[in-house]
Amino acid sequence: MEIKILDPNVGIPMNVFIIIGNIITLFQNVPQVIRTYKVKSTRDFSSIFLLMRITACFIWGAYSIEINSLLMLINNLITLLSTIFISYYKTHEIIRDYKNKNLSEYMQIQNNEAFEKPKPNQDYNNQNDNQDDNQDDIIVSL
Numbered sequence: 001m002e003i004k005i006l007d008p009n010v011g012i013p014m015n016v017f018i019i020i021g022n023i024i025t026l027f028q029n030v031p032q033v034i035r036t037y038k039v040k041s042t043r044d045f046s047s048i049f050l051l052m053r054i055t056a057c058f059i060w061g062a063y064s065i066e067i068n069s070l071l072m073l074i075n076n077l078i079t080l081l082s083t084i085f086i087s088y089y090k091t092h093e094i095i096r097d098y099k100n101k102n103l104s105e106y107m108q109i110q111n112n113e114a115f116e117k118p119k120p121n122q123d124y125n126n127q128n129d130n131q132d133d134n135q136d137d138i139i140v141s142l
Contacts, residue, residue: 007069045090050083057083
């Protein structure tokens, strides 16, 4: 297996564009990885997006191995690693939210059982009595 850095099927200018594109793609992930690490939040990311990105990286990685392109392979490996890093935080955030939701639902159930619930018929009857009194006052004043 011979791995080529430059693509012999295209000219020098296109190889330069390929290298520049790969460098940009390599560094496009750095700011997001740093932000995710500092903030420890991935609320902005869709789980489906991350899964699709990981799948695409595997496919492009396999293709780059097939055509013996070192630059494409490195590019896809770094994109794959940064996506796995972000997915790690996304998974922990989903698990934490799930646990917090279950805990808050449990606490809500406990609080509802601790307090006595008012009888709905009693409140309804009191409102009707007040309305009848107000109607009598209006009739008398006419």
